[in-house]
Every structure is written in C-alpha cells, then in structure tokens.
Amino acid sequence: MLHTLSVSPWHTDLAAMLRLVKDGDDLLLLSDGVIAAADGGRYLEILLSAPITIHALQDDIEARGLTGQIAGSVIRVGYTDFVRLALKHPGQLAW
Numbered sequence: 001m002l003h004t005l006s007v008s009p010w011h012t013d014l015a016a017m018l019r020l021v022k023d024g025d026d027l028l029l030l031s032d033g034v035i036a037a038a039d040g041g042r043y044l045e046i047l048l049s050a051p052i053t054i055h056a057l058q059d060d061i062e063a064r065g066l067t068g069q070i071a072g073s074v075i076r077v078g079y080t081d082f083v084r085l086a087l088k089h090p091g092q093l094a095w
Helices: 014-020 031-037 042-048 058-063 079-088
Strands: 002-005 025-029 052-057 075-077 092-094
Touching (some): 002 014, 014 042, 042 052
Parallel strands (some): 002 025
8 A cells, every 4th residue: 555645744643544554555755744754753753663665755855945854764756756656556545
C-alpha cells in the first residue's frame, strides 16, 4: 500500500495511519507532510518505528526551505519516483 501524507503531521492522526501500515508499505510525504521528515523531530521517530519505507518529495522539501533539515533516513524523490511508487502499489491511502 502507498500511504501519502500531504498535511502537517500536527494536523493528522498518525496513530490511525500506523495501525493500518503493513510490512512493505511505502509512505510518501508531500506538501506540508514533508515536515514529518525533519531530522530529530518526534514525528520522524514515530514513523521510523513502523515497518515502512519513508519517501519525501524533493520539490516540496525545497519549497518549504527544509533542504538541510531532512533526515538521511528519508528517501528524497521526484515526481517520476512518485509515479513509480503509485505503480508499485495497487492501493493508496491519502492522509
């Protein structure tokens, strides 16, 4: 399953999302969701405890001035990678 988080982590129910993720799922952070990838942040710690791979859209990271603040454990992706993730997973949940 591809999970997409497009709102600030302060405005979503991460606990509900984490109850639904399964091993092998991917999470794509986009729009304000990229804030969750901030290095040392509490939301990143929560997400890293899940059995998922975390990706963040590079254009949205740059648009928010967060280029130097994103954790190295988060995979930065472009729009082509976004399409690849969508094709990889038959289902998507948007948060």
